[in-house]
Every structure is written in C-alpha cells, then in structure tokens.
Amino acid sequence: MTHRDTGLNALILEHAGRSTADSALADEISFEEDLAMDSARLVELLERVEEVFQITIPDDALAHLHRVGDLRQAMTRAGSTTSRTHEQEAPA
Secondary structure, X not given: OOHHHHHHHHHHHHHOXXXXXXXXXXXXXXXXXXXXXXXXXXXXXXXXXXXHHOOOOOHHHHHHOOXXXXXXXXXXXXXXXXXXXXXXXXXX
C-alpha cells in the first residue's frame, strides 16, 4: 500500500466516523452500503481529498463515486489533468 493509499483510506474512514486504525480499504467497499456515508459526507470527503492531495476532482464525478475504487480512479484522472495543466503552464 502506498503512502497516498494510506492517507486516502484514513480520510475515508475519518469521514465515515470509523477508526483509522483499520486503514485497509478494498476498492469494492461501497461508500453508502459499507460505510454508511450519505451524499453530504461524500462531498465533504471530496473537498478534503482535493485539499490534501492538491488535485481538483470535477463536480460531475460525484455521480459516479459509489465505491472506494471509483474515488481512486477519479483521483488518478484528476492528478493526470493537474500534471498536464502544470506542464502547459511551464515556460519553454
């Protein structure tokens, strides 16, 4: 497990009101069914993830975030977009 995964898992568990001691979360874990997170908590989680990992996840991604793996994929896409934006802004 990478440092990023450990940090993400801790944020998810914190927002779900769970102990961060058990920080391993499989991609298949459902935010709603397994972690009992409603949409308001999920929005709060996304805001915190963006802040901590310095990325921007598009607002329309929320409708597609049902499982932990969905969030990891959204973060990867957002990180790729952020990297391309910084490359384009860099002086030649």
